[in-house]
Amino acid sequence: MTHVIQRQIERSGTTQQSIAITALTTKSNVSMMMKGERNISSDTYRALATNSNDGVFVTDTLNEFSDGFSTPAHSDRVYYDHPGLVKQQLIKEMKEAINALEHCDFLKRPEFMSREEKEEIVRTMTECEDVLFQGQMFLNTTCKHIKKNQRDLTKAFEQKLKMERRI
Structure with a gap:
């Protein structure tokens, strides 16, 4: 947790005092936690996770508390549901789907396929479903980020297609 607190201070310019307020503890406790002189209680983890807006x-914090069983933040520069992060996840999912498609x-x-071949096809299908899901997430977060209605974007795209067909 030492590095998480230190990174938060460097990234956001926050102070030990403001982290102490978020953690419902004192500044000296935060200082001792950062130096590794004090263990962090589950109540402190809980307070940090529930009281912070970052x-x-x-x-x-949740990744630290779960001992690596949750996903850490993708980037220090942007918030976790930023379209840039969703875009990176979409690219990752697309690469996985392409890889699965190439090896499938x-x-x-179907009646002549082995069990392994059928399982490979199912795995490929799930990779493609991941792309669809992540693509929809990208559309949703981007529309929210730029304050556009997704239906308006769809209508504009359909009008563009109609014009291209006429030409």
Whole structure:
């Protein structure tokens, strides 16, 4: 947790005192936690995670508290549901789907496929579903970020297609 607190101070310019207020403790306790002289209680973790409005700090705190079983924040520069982070996740999912598609063999009829070949097709399908899900997340977060209605964007795209067809 020492590095999470230190990174929060460097990233956001916050002070030990403001972290202490968020953690419902004293500035000297925060200082001792940062030096590794004091263990952090589960109540302190809980207070840091629930009282902070900083998504990156909350995510990193939860990752520390869960001993690595939750996902850390992707980036220190942007908040966790920023379209840039969703875009990176979408690119990752697309690469995984492309890899699965390249290694999947669709040449046989289903009745002649082995169990392993069918499982590979199912895995490929789930990778493609991940792309669809992450793509929708990207559209939702980007529209929210730029304050645009997704239906208006769809209408504009459909009008563009109609004009291109006429030409």
